[in-house]
Amino acid sequence: AQPAAPAPISAPLRDLEYGQLNFLHTTDTHGWLAGHLSEPSYSADWGDYISFSTRIREKVEAQGQDLLVIDTGDRVEGSGLYDSSEPKGIYLSEILRHQHIDVITSGNHELYQKNTSINELLTTVTNFRGHYLASNIDIYHPVTQELVPLAPRYKKFTTKLQGIRVVAFGFLFNFNGNYNNTIVQPVEETIQEEWFQEAIQDKEVDLFLIAGHVPAHSPEYRAIFRAIRKAHWATPIQFFAGHQHIRDYAKYDSKAYALASGRFMETIGFMSIDGLSTSTRPSAGSGPVFKRRYIDNNLFSFYHHTGLDEESFPTEEGLSVSQLIANARSALQLDVVYGCAPQNLWMSRVPYPHPDSVYTWLESEVLATSLKDESRGDTPTVAIMNTGGIRFDIFKGQFTRDTVWTISPFSNKFRYVKDVPYDKVQLIMEVLNKQTKIFSELSEETLDNLASPDQQEHIEHVLKAGNEDPSLRMNGDSLHQVPLSKRSDGTSIIPGYVTQDDAGSDGDDTIHSPIKMYQVPNCIQAHIAGNATTAPGTVDFVYIEFIEPFLVLAGKYADLNVDFVKDSEVYMSGVSMTDVIINWVEKNWECE
Numbered sequence: 001a002q003p004a005a006p007a008p009i010s011a012p013l014r015d016l017e018y019g020q021l022n023f024l025h026t027t028d029t030h031g032w033l034a035g036h037l038s039e040p041s042y043s044a045d046w047g048d049y050i051s052f053s054t055r056i057r058e059k060v061e062a063q064g065q066d067l068l069v070i071d072t073g074d075r076v077e078g079s080g081l082y083d084s085s086e087p088k089g090i091y092l093s094e095i096l097r098h099q100h101i102d103v104i105t106s107g108n109h110e111l112y113q114k115n116t117s118i119n120e121l122l123t124t125v126t127n128f129r130g131h132y133l134a135s136n137i138d139i140y141h142p143v144t145q146e147l148v149p150l151a152p153r154y155k156k157f158t159t160k161l162q163g164i165r166v167v168a169f170g171f172l173f174n175f176n177g178n179y180n181n182t183i184v185q186p187v188e189e190t191i192q193e194e195w196f197q198e199a200i201q202d203k204e205v206d207l208f209l210i211a212g213h214v215p216a217h218s219p220e221y222r223a224i225f226r227a228i229r230k231a232h233w234a235t236p237i238q239f240f241a242g243h244q245h246i247r248d249y250a251k252y253d254s255k256a257y258a259l260a261s262g263r264f265m266e267t268i269g270f271m272s273i274d275g276l277s278t279s280t281r282p283s284a285g286s287g288p289v290f291k292r293r294y295i296d297n298n299l300f301s302f303y304h305h306t307g308l309d310e311e312s313f314p315t316e317e318g319l320s321v322s323q324l325i326a327n328a329r330s331a332l333q334l335d336v337v338y339g340c341a342p343q344n345l346w347m348s349r350v351p352y353p354h355p356d357s358v359y360t361w362l363e364s365e366v367l368a369t370s371l372k373d374e375s376r377g378d379t380p381t382v383a384i385m386n387t388g389g390i391r392f393d394i395f396k397g398q399f400t401r402d403t404v405w406t407i408s409p410f411s412n413k414f415r416y417v418k419d420v421p422y423d424k425v426q427l428i429m430e431v432l433n434k435q436t437k438i439f440s441e442l443s444e445e446t447l448d449n450l451a452s453p454d455q456q457e458h459i460e461h462v463l464k465a466g467n468e469d470p471s472l473r474m475n476g477d478s479l480h481q482v483p484l485s486k487r488s489d490g491t492s493i494i495p496g497y498v499t500q501d502d503a504g505s506d507g508d509d510t511i512h513s514p515i516k517m518y519q520v521p522n523c524i525q526a527h528i529a530g531n532a533t534t535a536p537g538t539v540d541f542v543y544i545e546f547i548e549p550f551l552v553l554a555g556k557y558a559d560l561n562v563d564f565v566k567d568s569e570v571y572m573s574g575v576s577m578t579d580v581i582i583n584w585v586e587k588n589w590e591c592e
């Protein structure tokens, strides 16, 4: 772990149930390779994970079993370690490549910006050659300008010890927000391609492995499941999922399951399958048994599951990667303090609006007092942004260079349109926030993309877990999670994940008390300048550039005769949301 990482808190744990074939899975790490420096439950780093996977491999191989390590993308954008270097990501690729990954895929974040996808092709695909799969992504090669697959479409391999024959694919969900140097083919089209149909007709297969940046419960995975089942009515299928930032497990049939392993290095997903046939031995018994576990990413869990301790657990490679991370953090000056937050500010642990809501803080304090384009004088202004542009909670205490990138990693800047009737702006807000029923292009699903990914599924899951006892809530005044109740065996129950999935509620390794989450709107608005007591006739309509495509559609429903692409202009040239937050914190959150 990093020198500044808090020690994990001991807690009651459920064991891993190993099988013939075992998996470790990460997804949506978004650059959090240093782990969480304010949360003991997730305080292990990528170096610890390398030690963990090595120790688990030693353990399962000693029993003649196999281990495969999977990562399903969105490794970039979301923390200082990735976003604060110039160019972005120079330290991250070097740290990542030390983990042995058997199957690795791209997420949508690898494709938003041209530079990112080019770096993916030239660096990450190269570092993980033979393991990186891209079944439905093409890229215009930066040198030849030719359209080429980002990586091989699929691969067939046999596992090291048992010779289990695996056919593996690497998919991305039907994403269309990518820069125009890449092409993402809809999954439903890819599975009609000749190469895919040939690959799934192979009869010498013991397991289909679908790694993808695709939600576990999704039309894309259902389509792949159906296509494979048409060719193989009984061959086991293991999906690995991502994108929604949730822990999830989907049952497609008794021989096909999907595991999603959360976000931001909070979770290491574990799966095992027993009863698989191999190249030399047909399956014994009644067919495969699948088991899943969501491991909290901390050393207490890692020691427990490996049966090792502080002395015997770390590997040399793991320790040297932890050191690499520490060196990178120091070179990037991620501990530089911009100010001190006087309180916790939550994305969804409080309702909106609320004095403890990060969105209330943004609209009433940060945007309201910081957005001003000198050329516009005192023109009344309404500024809107999508809540998905904020990626993490703010904890009371030091607000560092790292903090700012974890909450606002995107390079989005502001644009505006002059003289927009105020009532039309309000109508647009209603449309974006689904307060008005709308149809066709602006489906509920499209609009959900304005909010943070966990908003759609997570809320439902956590609330399903129910029976929340307010006395078990996180201590609002503390930086760290605090154990609030003791069990009879002396261990503590701390707030955290209580996952409800298709296999029940026993998936988490750590037994937690649940944390309540609230639904927040897709977009928020700040009122700037003008007379606060009366609504203005027309305003400068300022917006964060990410939402422009949504405004184009919402504008139509609001009957607003504005072409957002042609009629808008740059607002506060060169200033991004991230800059606005840094400036505000420096001015307003002095440390005592």
Ligand SMILES: O=c1ccn([C@@H]2O[C@H](COP(=O)(O)O)[C@@H](O)[C@H]2O)c(=O)[nH]1
Binding pocket: 028, 074, 108, 109, 112, 243, 244, 245, 386, 387, 388, 389, 390, 410, 411, 412, 448, 449, 450, 451, 452, 453, 546
């Ligand atoms: O420039 C951007 C890019 C993304 N967003 C928000 O993030 C989600 C996608 O997040 P995942 O991690 O891929 O799930 C997107 O829907 C937006 O809400 C953004 O605001 N600005």
